[in-house]
Amino acid sequence: MKFMHLSDLHIGKTVNGVSMIEEQRHVFGQILGYLRTIKPEAVLVAGDIYDRAVPGVEAVRLFDDFLTDLAGESAAVLLIAGNHDSPERLSYASRLLSREDVFLRGVLDGKMRPVTMDDEYGKVNFWLLPFIKPSSLRGYYGDAEIDGCSDAVKTVIENSGIDFDARNVLISHQFYAGAGIDPIRSDSETDFVGGLDAVDAGILSRFDYAALGHLHRAQSVGGENIRYGGSPLKYSFSEWKHEKSVTLVDIAEKGSVSVSALPLTPIHDMREIKGPIDKLTSGEVLKDADPEDYMRVVLTDRNDIIDAMGKIRSVYPNVMVLDFENPDADKEIGSLGLEDEPVQNVTVLDLFSRFFKEIKKTDMSARQEKIVRELLEKTEGGA
Ligand SMILES: [Mn+2]
Incomplete structure (x- = not known):
């Protein structure tokens, strides 16, 4: 039977x-x-x-x-x-x-x-x-x-x-x-x-x-x-x-x-893709599978993307979830040079600059420094 x-x-x-x-x-x-x-x-x-x-x-x-x-x-x-x-x-x-x-x-x-x-x-x-x-x-x-x-x-x-x-x-x-x-x-x-x-x-x-x-x-x-x-x-x-x-x-x-x-085969499959936005929206990736699938898209770009959802949706119309995974986020933080110097002697702005450099491997630009300074002024009345 x-x-x-x-x-x-x-x-x-x-x-x-x-x-x-x-x-x-x-x-x-x-x-x-x-x-x-x-x-x-x-x-x-x-x-x-x-x-x-x-x-x-x-x-x-x-x-x-x-x-x-x-x-x-x-x-x-x-x-x-x-x-x-x-x-x-x-x-x-x-x-x-x-x-x-x-x-x-x-x-x-x-x-x-x-x-x-x-x-x-x-x-x-x-x-x-x-x-x-x-x-x-x-x-x-x-x-x-x-x-x-x-x-x-x-x-x-x-x-x-x-x-x-x-x-x-x-x-x-x-x-x-x-x-x-x-x-x-x-x-x-x-x-x-x-x-x-x-x-x-x-x-x-x-x-x-x-x-x-x-x-x-x-x-x-x-x-x-x-x-x-x-x-x-x-x-x-x-x-x-x-x-x-x-x-x-x-x-x-x-x-x-x-x-x-x-x-069993659905009308739209459900799948995940992960990578920087330029790659995920490139013809090379798009031709691999049906872009009308139900998607979870994980963007790994280091910089902010303006209207990321709009850009993703224009090529993946059935995107369900958009997540961001900055590859820098999991980085081990090395030395901030505090071994030789009591932390209370370091200003918050200076501490943040060191942290930024450790993660980004570059100094803050003048504009970025200005933003941080302004933020610090707002939150605790000065850098
Ligand atoms: Mn059930």
Whole structure:
């Protein structure tokens, strides 16, 4: 049986003030293309459907379109809430949707119930575990002390009546780590409201495949069959070198699972460039890649540039972030000649002149000295 594993769609997300809705629509089109050619039996979406608990109108519209398109293919669709989703809002009409083979779990009522599918080797049980905190289990396990997320997930797994002799697939959105596993994080994961302490990935080892969400870089934790699907788009500059993909899983008889990644290509890529402005705006650099990409540009010029943003934008129209990194800033400061002379005998202006010379390897010009003198007069009444 083949199934596709997606996660962290974050529909409606804006990145550095730019709406990702058209990028998302574009990449969902590619996912549908894969679905139509590969024809897997199921599509799993491991949480963070929306970017916000109360998504905007455009986001709801896009999810409605995507879900309708997915359900229109022959695959079953299984979705869970992530930490960005509102469990209750996401669950809207989920009982009705299950009639269309769309299984949407936002809220967990104490334990998981499987969605079971058959192939030539027998049954495959899909276990949907929406994002939970220890408090999500309140009222379901009597007085049992549930201490942290790891304990909460363990309690749910142990109490869901899972027959581990059968084939089982878990869909989950927690932060799984530990046991010597140090997953790679991205900046776009961090904006949530608490309650996401690490869950020991070791507790997933008995599943034939764990379709995970939360980390935005596609990666396995432990074995190849315990895997974060990753977000379908780059949602922060920390991800600019990541390759985005959809995971395709092929599960045969018990113990036989193969995993591959199907690449996703955005309309505009996200990338970083760094250097002096003349170089970055030269034809030589511009021809290397699409200047319409979403850019973080780091300027390393030593001198101030008037209207740097305007100049960068004129060649990189979709620049998102402009940073400055003066190469002098990290320089080791050598001697200011204070070894032989008590510092209180040196005027502030003189001290600054020495510092300037040490960094710039040249004396201040008369004009620069005048500026410093005037500043000192303003701040402390004289040089
Ligand atoms: Mn996420």
